[in-house]
Amino acid sequence: MRGKFITFEGGEGSGKSTHAATLAHRLKSYGIGVELTREPGGSPGAEIIRHVLLSGAAQAFGPDAEAILFAAARADHVDTRIEPALAAGRWVICDRFTDSTRVYQGALGRVDGRLINGLQRLTIGNLMPDLTFVLDVPAETGLARAAERRGKAVADRFESETGEFHESLRAAFRALAASDPARCVLIDGSGTREEVSARIWSIVNSRLHPVTAPISLEDAAS
């Protein structure tokens, strides 16, 4: 049976990476085969493009070029990692996916919707996530968390945008979640780590029924 595909979306410091990892760990404890991955990156080719994007090297070419590079990275990630894992019955948990392009490059970068739609068709075809968590925290909280995590390292291409950009980002993610309630669940990410992960787990349970999913023999043996 094909695996399930779950993505985490949200602004900077919204807790996606932590909750993606916690969910992966929980699913594994039920014997489910899990692939935990992230974008941009997630495959060797896509990690190279990640470096170009997050260093800001592509910024001078404008948001269209950045959208095309995110799409190139995604195409490689989907072909070499996500699709093979799902086809093998593994569950894939991805920290950011196509909704990030829609929000960062589309809503905020003002890349034409036709280009965004075309790139999406080209890179993922019909592969939409079964479930998407949109983690919502005030921009101020998210930026403070991101700065704490970063320590002395310099802010990346998107972290160094203005406070106004991050407020708009939050609004765009909220709008996105509201536009597709069958797939997206908006999660208040400002509670404790335990509270938020409990909310996420209860939704995964009620929507995708992992506890009754067949156990992957490969993972049960490891």
Ligand code: TYD
């Ligand atoms: P990352 O260090 O992974 O940050 P985060 O923990 O916030 O996810 O950097 C990813 C950055 O790339 C993030 O600022 C969002 C941006 N991004 C896009 O602009 N478009 C995309 O399609 C994707 C996947 C990410």
